[in-house]
Amino acid sequence: MQLVNGLRLSLAVSAGRTITSLVRLLGLGAASVLPGEIASRIQPQILQMLCRQVKHGVIFIVGTNGKTTTSLLLRTMLERQGLRVVHNATGANLVNGLITALLDNTNLAGQVAADYAILEVDENILPLVLHSCQPRIILCLNLFRDQLDRYGEVDTISQRWQKAISPMSPETVVIANADDPTLSHLGQKLPQRVLFFGLNEPKYYLDEIPHAVDSIYCPSCGHSLDYEGVYLSHQGDFNCPKCGFTKSKLSIDSREWPQILIGLYNKYNTLAAVLVAQEIGIDDNNIRDSIKNFQAAFGRAEELEIAGKRVRILLSKNPVGMNETIRTVNEIKVGGSSSTTLMVLNDRTPDGTDVSWIWDVDTEKLVASGGTIVVSGDRVYDMALRLRYSQKDEKNGCKLMIEEDLKDAIATALEHTPDGETLHILPTYSAMLEVRELLTGRKIL
Amino acid sequence: MSNNNRELTIGWLYPTLMSTYGDRGNVICLQQRAQWRGYNVEVLPLDLQSTVADFHKVDLLVGGGAQDRQQEIVMRDLRGAKASALREIIEAGTPGVFTCGAPQLLGHYYEPAIGQRIEGLGLFDFVSKHPGIDARRCIGNVVFEITASRLAKELEAMLGKPPVVIGFENHGGRTYLGKVEALGKAIAGYGNNGEDGMEGAFYRNAIATYSHGPVLPKNPFLADWLIQTALAEKYQISVSLSPLDDTLAMQARSAMFKRLGVSESVAAARG
Numbered sequence: 001m002q003l004v005n006g007l008r009l010s011l012a013v014s015a016g017r018t019i020t021s022l023v024r025l026l027g028l029g030a031a032s033v034l035p036g037e038i039a040s041r042i043q044p045q046i047l048q049m050l051c052r053q054v055k056h057g058v059i060f061i062v063g064t065n066g067k068t069t070t071s072l073l074l075r076t077m078l079e080r081q082g083l084r085v086v087h088n089a090t091g092a093n094l095v096n097g098l099i100t101a102l103l104d105n106t107n108l109a110g111q112v113a114a115d116y117a118i119l120e121v122d123e124n125i126l127p128l129v130l131h132s133c134q135p136r137i138i139l140c141l142n143l144f145r146d147q148l149d150r151y152g153e154v155d156t157i158s159q160r161w162q163k164a165i166s167p168m169s170p171e172t173v174v175i176a177n178a179d180d181p182t183l184s185h186l187g188q189k190l191p192q193r194v195l196f197f198g199l200n201e202p203k204y205y206l207d208e209i210p211h212a213v214d215s216i217y218c219p220s221c222g223h224s225l226d227y228e229g230v231y232l233s234h235q236g237d238f239n240c241p242k243c244g245f246t247k248s249k250l251s252i253d254s255r256e257w258p259q260i261l262i263g264l265y266n267k268y269n270t271l272a273a274v275l276v277a278q279e280i281g282i283d284d285n286n287i288r289d290s291i292k293n294f295q296a297a298f299g300r301a302e303e304l305e306i307a308g309k310r311v312r313i314l315l316s317k318n319p320v321g322m323n324e325t326i327r328t329v330n331e332i333k334v335g336g337s338s339s340t341t342l343m344v345l346n347d348r349t350p351d352g353t354d355v356s357w358i359w360d361v362d363t364e365k366l367v368a369s370g371g372t373i374v375v376s377g378d379r380v381y382d383m384a385l386r387l388r389y390s391q392k393d394e395k396n397g398c399k400l401m402i403e404e405d406l407k408d409a410i411a412t413a414l415e416h417t418p419d420g421e422t423l424h425i426l427p428t429y430s431a432m433l434e435v436r437e438l439l440t441g442r443k444i445l
Numbered sequence: 446m447s448n449n450n451r452e453l454t455i456g457w458l459y460p461t462l463m464s465t466y467g468d469r470g471n472v473i474c475l476q477q478r479a480q481w482r483g484y485n486v487e488v489l490p491l492d493l494q495s496t497v498a499d500f501h502k503v504d505l506l507v508g509g510g511a512q513d514r515q516q517e518i519v520m521r522d523l524r525g526a527k528a529s530a531l532r533e534i535i536e537a538g539t540p541g542v543f544t545c546g547a548p549q550l551l552g553h554y555y556e557p558a559i560g561q562r563i564e565g566l567g568l569f570d571f572v573s574k575h576p577g578i579d580a581r582r583c584i585g586n587v588v589f590e591i592t593a594s595r596l597a598k599e600l601e602a603m604l605g606k607p608p609v610v611i612g613f614e615n616h617g618g619r620t621y622l623g624k625v626e627a628l629g630k631a632i633a634g635y636g637n638n639g640e641d642g643m644e645g646a647f648y649r650n651a652i653a654t655y656s657h658g659p660v661l662p663k664n665p666f667l668a669d670w671l672i673q674t675a676l677a678e679k680y681q682i683s684v685s686l687s688p689l690d691d692t693l694a695m696q697a698r699s700a701m702f703k704r705l706g707v708s709e710s711v712a713a714a715r716g
Contacts, residue, residue: 145465153465153512211469216461222518224493353585354613356657359470381697385662388693389473393481 005045009110012043016103032092036099047095050102051133053112054086058133059276060121062161063141063177065321066269067093067120070141072297073260073273073290075118080286086117089297093120095129116280123157127164134169139276140176140183141268144233144320145212145357158182158219162189175275177268178248179235185219187248195251195279197271198235204264205229205236212319212360220245232264233320251275260294261301263314263328265321299432303422306439309414310422315432316343317351319360322426326366329424338422339371342413344406344431345383351428355379364390367397372416374401376409377431406434448483453675456491456503458547459511459519466615468509468544470659474668475505482687484676493522500530503539505675510545510657513557520550520563528566535568540650540674542667544660548646548653549573549618558617569646569653570623571637580617587614587634587656588707593626593647596670603666609709610664611698612656620655622646628654633705650674663698665691 016039023031040046051058061071068091075087088101098119105114121129123143140161143154165174166189176187178196187194209216209227213234218225223242230236239246252275259267270291277287296302299315314329316322332338347355366373367390375383384402391397401416403409410425417423427435457472476486491499511519523531535541535551549555552565558575565573591597591608600608610629619638627637628645636644637655645654652667654660661668669686676684702709 153514155512155514211460211464213461217515217518222514354466354615356467356470356613356659359467359473359659359662360464379697379700381693381700382663385693385697386470389470389477389662 005043005049006110008043009046009049010108012039012046013103013106013110014108015039015042016100017106017108020100020104032088032090032100033094033096034100035103036096039103040096040099045132047099047102047129048132049110050099050106050112051117054102054117055115056083056280057136058117058119059137059139060119060126060129060135061139061141062121062123062126063139064123064144064318066141066265066272067091068297069261069266069300070139070269070273071118071120073269073294074276076294077273077277077282077287077290078116078118078280080290081282083115084113086112086114086119088119091120093122094125098129123161127160130164130168135172137276137279138165138172138174139272140174140186141272142177142180142235143182144318145360154182155219158186162186165190165192168192173279175272175279176248177235177272178250179231179237179268181216181225181234181238181245181247182219184248185245188245194248195275196248197252197254197268197275198247198250199231199254199267199271200250201254202229202237204231204267206231209234210320210323210362212323212357212362218243218245232268232324235268252278258288258291260291261296262332263301263324265324266301299427299436302436304439307414309417309419311414311425311439312422313425313427313432313435315429316426317429319357322358322361322363325424325426326362329426330365330369332422332424333369333371337420338424340374340413340417340421340423341366341371342374342376342409342423342425343383343387344409344425344427344435345375345377345379346428346431346434347379348430350430355382358383358386361386363387364392367391370398372399372401372413374403374409374413374416376403376406377428380404406431407438410435410438450485451676451680452485452487453479453504453672453679454487454489454502455505455507456489456500458491458506458508459515459522460490460492462492462515462519463509463511463546465510465512465515466545466613466657467659468507468657471507471509471542471544471661471668474659474661474665475507475672478665478668478689479672481689484672493518495527497526497530500527500534503534504679505671506535506539506541506543506651508541508543508547508550510547513560516546516550516563523550523566532566532568535649535651538650538678540671540678541652542661542671543651543653544657545616545655548620548655551651551653552620553623555618568651569648570625571620571646572623573618573620575618582615582617583619583635583639583655584615585613585634586701586705587612587636587644588632588702588705589629589634589636589644589656590632591629593628596628596647596652600666600670603670608664608666610654610656610660610667611701612654612658612660612663614655615657616655620646628652633707650678663694663701665689665694
């Protein structure tokens, strides 16, 4: 039986790898899902068999926003220490994407050559993946409202995570965001060892709680939470006046760490990666050097130079993500080095087919800071309508330009970007891939 | 004519608990369209801290969708005097738009997939049931013609053609109407339950619908009807609103009609 299983694994691996080579040879893309799909049909237990072989263990990264950036940062920390890392770098985070990433570092005998596997996992499939693989670490970044057409509710997801993680071995360590009430609560409930990251810097408090929040109610008793201050969406310093539930104690001092890229959300991503790296014994110097030299993942605050102009792509795929990218862009706008923004709204499956979320975004703030906003994407008029209603009266605010065709939209936006300024592009997921393809001339997925 | 001394108070039901699907867009739309015409608008949150007196200040009601836990918190709060106040103002003709979870709360009851039946206010004669955790959610773009007789007549007078609403639905529960009039007839999408072709309900001046999107910005005639009715009820005058530039809304509608292969003229859909 074991022999059959082993043979099947070899066969699955070679099939998967052949497909990877073929797809890449023919220039059809990065082959980030299909090889895994084929391989798991041949050997249904392939994920389990490959995960088991990763020398020091598997690290799962889950959360609504920041998975790709955090895992890339963590990966560079580990590699700087000389460790061999498997990572689903394309962001393909469903089961077949995980298998494909592992296959890339597997020889034809089915042996995995890696010290660690860093796997971004879709929030909805975590329970499923935990059936096949016992990770060394589970990193829970945040839980925001995202793609309601597919997933449903933040509470439900957290409850499912708790149910799936609780029975796992005590050797699994959970690292969670203390500032996120749902995850703080989850961490406090788990029997495993749990470490918490978060901010202890009241200077970053927002003036008010944004509208696009999900959990300002106590995850334990349902009473309204009291916030001393809010850092981002519902993340902040909180406690429940009724049942005493409170933000978990931090295992890291945020004031001691610089951050990668721009935006407060990247401070969270940095702290999360640092805490994981510390937990597995990465040298402090390697951690700090990785932060200092970090290069953005595709579309995540990624900077490009196009026709002598600077372009920064800020993936904005849900209300919290877009609120934070707007906050970041506005800081730069106020500084005087950016006046043009391009927003691209698509409604394909990876974006979520329901675009109503744009009404939960505080686009009023982007409009109030003036300049030019160019709009494009499958739902260009829905985005334009949202911006029209963000304008207090019909004359003031920013200049709104509508381009159905994305290529024209990029050209128009570049044209309206004065020399020396940065064009900011805020696309949804599939739009980000399209924008990048148009700007760099190649596909990534 | 100056509208400056005319005021409109929009009561927003539980903004932090019932606003799952961009329902804030309905509030923004009503507020802006009234303000652009010179009316003073106050948005009054009707939430856990509100009193019965707050309910009686309201000229126009907006209610959105909620997650199950949030809906429970709302139902625990919306009892007794607050429930009576809400019932009273709707019965008295205060116009309102209730989307997603809000209608379930106004009907007789809602039976969730798991757990106990949640009793509603019983204002609308309908019941809502979730057919079970494995049942498919009704998700997608939706188009329906407004058929509720008085509303359809008034909108047709405003528009010069039969009113067609476009939106997005995403609901697990199914709603079955009793004696209450349906809001409309589905042209594309599921509607109340995916079985009888009906969508939403209309009672007094209250609109209940599964259609979010949010529903008002892309159906500005509905927003204007609500504003107009609210002003007429409040000041006991007949109101005719000045037109606004709705080109973007019309373009957004056309793009979706085209994608769904639905003709904008209902006559064709009827045939």
